[in-house]
Amino acid sequence: MREIYRAKDHSIVAYYKxxxxxxxxxxxxxxxxxxxSGLSEIPIPEFYPNICVMNDEDYQRAWEILNRTIHLxxxxxxSEVICKNCEESNPGNFDICFACGENLPSLEDGELAPCESSEE
Known part of the structure; x- marks a missing residue:
């Protein structure tokens, strides 16, 4: 068993799990x-939730999957994606439109566009 990922935020760890x-x-x-319990609020990484790969032979593949997922x-x-149902703009990492709840196109669907900067 080998640790592969650790973070203070339990929701991020659960997502990668x-x-x-x-x-x-x-x-x-x-x-x-x-x-x-409050222990994870102590800023000591040893108390943070972490993911361990059970089999050493799976470690490299798990690392590649995590690395790809984090970067993606x-x-x-x-990026942003426009909902085909309500035409609302959503962040590109959303799977479901926050306005109407419909499934959004994914990166593979080629429907993402770079976010436009509002700075002038």
């Missing part, structure tokens, strides 16, 4: 229950 599980990689969360999320956040 679900990404790895969806790819069929056996993982374990450590320190997940410390969030409500950052890239998508810099």
């Amino acid at each position: 679900s990404v790895l599980e969806a790819e069929g990689i056996p993982i374990m969360l450590r320190n997940e229950h410390l969030t409500g 999320n950052a890239k998508n956040a810099e």
Whole structure:
């Protein structure tokens, strides 16, 4: 078992956990229950929730998946997508339109556009 990811924010750790599980990689969360205890509020990384890959032979593939996901999320956040249902603009890393709840096109659908800067 090897640790692969650690963060103070439990929701981020849980998201990456679900990404790895969806790819069929056996993982374990450590320190997940410390969030409500107050210990995770102490700025000591050893108390932060973390993801461990159960099998060493899965570590490299898990690292590649996490790396790709982290970079894709950052890239998508810099883009916007227009909802085909209500034509509302949404951040590119959203899957569902915040205005009407419809599924949004993904990056692979070629529907993303760079965000326009409001600075003049």
